[in-house]
Amino acid sequence: MSLSADIESLLFVSPKPLSIKKLAELIQQPAAAVEEALKVLQATYSGRDGGILLAQNGMEYQFLTAPAQAPLVQAFLKDDATGDLTRPSLETLTIIAYRGPVTKAEIEQIRGVNCSLILRNLLIRGLVSTEEDQKTLLPSYRVTMDFLRFLGVGSVEQLPDYERLRADRALLELLTPPPAPAAEGSTEAA
Amino acid sequence: MSLTFKITAFEGPLDLLLQMVEQEQLAITEVSLAHVTDQYIEYLEHTKTISKEELADFLLVAARLLLIKSRILLPHMVMPLDESGISLEDQLRMYQQFAHAAQAINGMIQQKRFLFPREKPPVQVGIFQPPRSLSAERLAQIFHELLRAIEPIIRFPKAAVERAISIQEKMHEIRSLLIAQGELSFHTFVRAAHSTTEIVVSFLALLEMVKQRTVRVSQEALFHDITVAHDTQSS
Numbered sequence: 001m002s003l004s005a006d007i008e009s010l011l012f013v014s015p016k017p018l019s020i021k022k023l024a025e026l027i028q029q030p031a032a033a034v035e036e037a038l039k040v041l042q043a044t045y046s047g048r049d050g051g052i053l054l055a056q057n058g059m060e061y062q063f064l065t066a067p068a069q070a071p072l073v074q075a076f077l078k079d080d081a082t083g084d085l086t087r088p089s090l091e092t093l094t095i096i097a098y099r100g101p102v103t104k105a106e107i108e109q110i111r112g113v114n115c116s117l118i119l120r121n122l123l124i125r126g127l128v129s130t131e132e133d134q135k136t137l138l139p140s141y142r143v144t145m146d147f148l149r150f151l152g153v154g155s156v157e158q159l160p161d162y163e164r165l166r167a168d169r170a171l172l173e174l175l176t177p178p179p180a181p182a183a184e185g186s187t188e189a190a
Numbered sequence: 191m192s193l194t195f196k197i198t199a200f201e202g203p204l205d206l207l208l209q210m211v212e213q214e215q216l217a218i219t220e221v222s223l224a225h226v227t228d229q230y231i232e233y234l235e236h237t238k239t240i241s242k243e244e245l246a247d248f249l250l251v252a253a254r255l256l257l258i259k260s261r262i263l264l265p266h267m268v269m270p271l272d273e274s275g276i277s278l279e280d281q282l283r284m285y286q287q288f289a290h291a292a293q294a295i296n297g298m299i300q301q302k303r304f305l306f307p308r309e310k311p312p313v314q315v316g317i318f319q320p321p322r323s324l325s326a327e328r329l330a331q332i333f334h335e336l337l338r339a340i341e342p343i344i345r346f347p348k349a350a351v352e353r354a355i356s357i358q359e360k361m362h363e364i365r366s367l368l369i370a371q372g373e374l375s376f377h378t379f380v381r382a383a384h385s386t387t388e389i390v391v392s393f394l395a396l397l398e399m400v401k402q403r404t405v406r407v408s409q410e411a412l413f414h415d416i417t418v419a420h421d422t423q424s425s
Binding site: 017053065077079088098114148149159160161 | 201203204205243247251281284287288291294295296298299300301302303305306307308309310
């Protein structure tokens with residue numbers, strides 16, 4: 001019980017998302033116990049239907065104000081977020097949100113077009129971040145906590161049709177094998 | 191050559207293809223892809239908006255469309271270059287799902303139900319930033335140390351300060367008497383003293399005045415009375 005109180009206090013004062021690892025370090029408790037307590041805390045906050053929710057992005061957690069209070073809080077903070085995104089940004093973001101962490105090659109496979117510039121813009125705007133895949137050593141992209149804030153959800157799992165879109169059969173097939181070599185042959189035909 | 195379909199702004203070859211299929215209100219099948227193949231190629235020929243960097247992606251899709259169409263037109267022909275990996279049909283269907291998801295996401299964003307984290311406090315001058323080791327015990331300890339350190343200063347120099355003032359006073363007295371009388375017997379002067387210290391201080395005052403050359407002193411013999419007179423040479 002006091003572990004959950006410890007976590008709650010730390011998350012309350014932190015202006016940045018805190019990772020499970022960081023929390024475990026601070027409280028000096030095993031990461032598994034911290035994660036367990038976080039889940040309980042998250043359920044408590046979503047259950048009480050109050051003005052605060054415990055958002056989760058990957059291994060990071062942060063207290064955020066609830067979506068219903070957005071206009072009020074926005075007015076108080078004089079926040080000028082408009083919610084406008086260009087179509088390609090939106091599409092790329094959607095893929096990263098549903099499939100993250102995802103590599104640039106995988107995003108381009110799905111969209112069928114080069115995404116370098118869009119990814120750069122999304123990185124600059126703080127909507128996505130990169131992390132290096134430990135196995136492939138390729139950078140992979142995931143959405144940021146700021147993107148979740150923007151969207152009004154406490155985690156990507158809350159996106160509509162999350163499970164279905166994430167595990168789409170064609171998608172899995174597309175992303176598993178290397179790019180089809182037959183493509184070269186058909187380019188000549190064009 | 192006018193185009194029979196309307197395409198709004200599109201993002202990439204799959205988007206263009208999807209718009210064409212949806213415009214015809216067709217489900218995504220090999221047949222419907224074959225159906226829009228000519229439109230697609232015609233569009234590529236006449237549009238100038240596709241950048242050179244993207245053109246290869248568009249041509250790749252065109253090639254795959256032609257392959258599908260030829261397979262439908264010539265069902266018995268054996269294709270030496272058969273496609274491996276996922277079909278264009280499957281890929282387009284998947285792209286369609288994400289395109290629709292993107293619209294849903296945009297809808298969510300447009301609701302502006304933003305969530306807000308704790309604001310990072312701006313760095314301010316004068317905010318409370320106590321040192322890490324600060325505690326009431328530590329403060330008390332420091333104060334005790336401080337008291338112990340100043341104790342000798344408080345006690346000792348008290349005499350020194352007193353004496354300094356006394357010498358000044360005595361010098362003033364002697365000067366006043368000299369102005370009034372012109373000459374002064376030191377013996378008479380110290381007779382009024384209350385303590386040995388006062389006599390010593392009076393003597394020190396006299397010595398100081400001699401040093402400053404404000405007075406002259408004369409003595410007939412050892413331990414005789416000292417006569418103090420104004421030093422006329424100096425002033």
